[in-house]
Amino acid sequence: MNYADLDSSGPQRLRIAMIASECVPFAKTGGLADVMGSLPKTLKAMGHDVLVVMPKYGCIDVVKHNLHRFYSQMGVWMGDREEWCAVDTTRMDGDVPVYFIESLKFFGRSGLYHDAELNDYPDNAQRFAFLTRAALQLCHDTRFDADIVHAHDWQTALAAAYLKVWHWNDAVLGKAASVLTIHNIGYQGVYPAEHINYLGLQWGNFTPEKLEDHGNINFLKGGIVYADLVNTVSPTYAEETRTPEFAHGLAPYLNDKGADYLGILNGIDYTEWDPATDPLIPARYSRHDMRGKAICKEALQRRFGLDIDPEVPIVGVISRFAEQKGLDILAACIEEIITDMPVQFVILGSGDLTLEDFYGDLAWSYPGQVGTFIGYSNELAHWIEAGSDFFIMPSRYEPCGLNQIYSLRYGTLPIVRNTGGLADTVEQYDERVGSGTGFKFTTLSPRAIYYVVGWAVSTWYDRRSHIGKMRRKGMIQDFSWEESARAYLRAYRQAIENKQQLT
Ligand code: ADP
Ligand code: GLC
Numbered sequence: 001m002n003y004a005d006l007d008s009s010g011p012q013r014l015r016i017a018m019i020a021s022e023c024v025p026f027a028k029t030g031g032l033a034d035v036m037g038s039l040p041k042t043l044k045a046m047g048h049d050v051l052v053v054m055p056k057y058g059c060i061d062v063v064k065h066n067l068h069r070f071y072s073q074m075g076v077w078m079g080d081r082e083e084w085c086a087v088d089t090t091r092m093d094g095d096v097p098v099y100f101i102e103s104l105k106f107f108g109r110s111g112l113y114h115d116a117e118l119n120d121y122p123d124n125a126q127r128f129a130f131l132t133r134a135a136l137q138l139c140h141d142t143r144f145d146a147d148i149v150h151a152h153d154w155q156t157a158l159a160a161a162y163l164k165v166w167h168w169n170d171a172v173l174g175k176a177a178s179v180l181t182i183h184n185i186g187y188q189g190v191y192p193a194e195h196i197n198y199l200g201l202q203w204g205n206f207t208p209e210k211l212e213d214h215g216n217i218n219f220l221k222g223g224i225v226y227a228d229l230v231n232t233v234s235p236t237y238a239e240e241t242r243t244p245e246f247a248h249g250l251a252p253y254l255n256d257k258g259a260d261y262l263g264i265l266n267g268i269d270y271t272e273w274d275p276a277t278d279p280l281i282p283a284r285y286s287r288h289d290m291r292g293k294a295i296c297k298e299a300l301q302r303r304f305g306l307d308i309d310p311e312v313p314i315v316g317v318i319s320r321f322a323e324q325k326g327l328d329i330l331a332a333c334i335e336e337i338i339t340d341m342p343v344q345f346v347i348l349g350s351g352d353l354t355l356e357d358f359y360g361d362l363a364w365s366y367p368g369q370v371g372t373f374i375g376y377s378n379e380l381a382h383w384i385e386a387g388s389d390f391f392i393m394p395s396r397y398e399p400c401g402l403n404q405i406y407s408l409r410y411g412t413l414p415i416v417r418n419t420g421g422l423a424d425t426v427e428q429y430d431e432r433v434g435s436g437t438g439f440k441f442t443t444l445s446p447r448a449i450y451y452v453v454g455w456a457v458s459t460w461y462d463r464r465s466h467i468g469k470m471r472r473k474g475m476i477q478d479f480s481w482e483e484s485a486r487a488y489l490r491a492y493r494q495a496i497e498n499k500q501q502l503t
Contacts, residue, residue, distance in 0.1 A: 014492055015049045017146040019135040021128060021155040022112060023052060023098065026060050029112055030320055031266070031402045032152060032183045038269040039488065040096045042481040051144065053135035055107040056088055056100035066090050067100060074141065076134045079200025085134055101134045125191040128155040128219070129199050136162055139173060146176045148492045153182065154189030157223025161201055161211070164226050177499035179491060180227040182220070184399050185241055185248050186324055189219030213249070224253045229495035231262040233400035234421035238263025246397055260498060262491055265424055266400040267481030273406045280382040287475040293386065293411055300387025304371025306344050313460045314344045315453065316388030316412065318381045318403050321351030326394035326417065326444065331358050333446035338369050341457045346388060347372045348380050385410040390456050394449050398422045404438070408474035413467070414438035415456050425479065431459065434466035437474040
């Protein structure tokens, strides 16, 4: 589909360079990769000129994705030395050019950010500063005179600083405005001050107003300060992060941005996440014919060794096991839930080792009622979205969250904490009339989770017609990228104006 005519925000064709540490289908640990796999494509389809730059990690399947050599050698100046890399390229979905920075020293490892024991790589500051510099160098060398350099999260946030400190007078990048998207303020990239020499961002900028943070350098803070515009991935999270409770120390800098700090809700890619066309699930279905969902449910029960019973509701979990996700709080009440309620759980995730052990053991303790897969599996993620009746996300905070949006399309009712993007995408169930699209709770406690799951389960058994009504309503929600991409285009134009006012 060509969206060019729909782009009401102006006729000008923008040149956009996106720099990110992960991107579907090449390398993924979380939702950032999903966003990178779909926002650039949508902007391209709207008639803009977009490219993506990311690392060539050891885990990327070079043959499957048809990577080929673009530059065999590119020199990249860091502050105190020249580094060398190669550059590969391919096209995402045959359309958007993606460039991969190849450096065995920095990226020739299978993990993205940490080793198999979850230890962060000790040179992450250098790795991602180098990625960012290399991406700008590549734009420069290919004469890609970007209107917008769009950075994502702490890993590439310093692009905004480099544009202002290094490239301000550059014939190719001198006019580029910077946009920084914060997908998660809980990860900021905080490193010892001496890295300033390698980064080349000058000690004069190592001040509390710019890069310094309690004696360290803070990549995300630097990005916020230098960017022409900053956004996060939902309106509610944008509001929340203006307060100390949610901002992990950065609220003053976000508030300083004023109207140049926005919340833009993520879209999702319905070409990948739609039960009517999903090739990964056991049977396809739509709101007009839900028979396939029953087949998916039975297949899920079989695959996870659960009792085969269409009458018992399944609650699904797909998550990184990280503090943010609140799965430790679910752990504190899940045994009471499965003892007291006729309900099954299917859990897919990895991360925190204590939680991996806990949820792994749970499946052994409650065979037939709990199934767990510790690890990462895109196929299982699709199976769980399709085969479950409910999907739970008890997040401490959630910048956007994608799984609850996938759940809506799969007719799987979300049970979510009322925070961030979860608050923006799920409409509370009203049991008087059967309206809403899911179940929301506010207090972060085992009791609150017990009650909200109980509410969902009792609705399943006692008000089944409401379940059907909510499913149908959830399945017609449209969170496709077009509207969000248009919001990004407006943000880009605002960033360009901000930049022009500076020069
Ligand atoms: P976050 O980025 O904070 O992890 P999101 O909800 O935005 O949260 O995105 C998570 C993405 O990662 C979703 O696409 C989800 O399906 C996927 N995901 C998370 N854990 C796993 C896993 N263990 N196996 C497969 N996919 C997973
Ligand atoms: C982050 C957030 C998640 C968001 C994703 C994509 O990892 O934790 O809420 O959906 O980025 O923006």
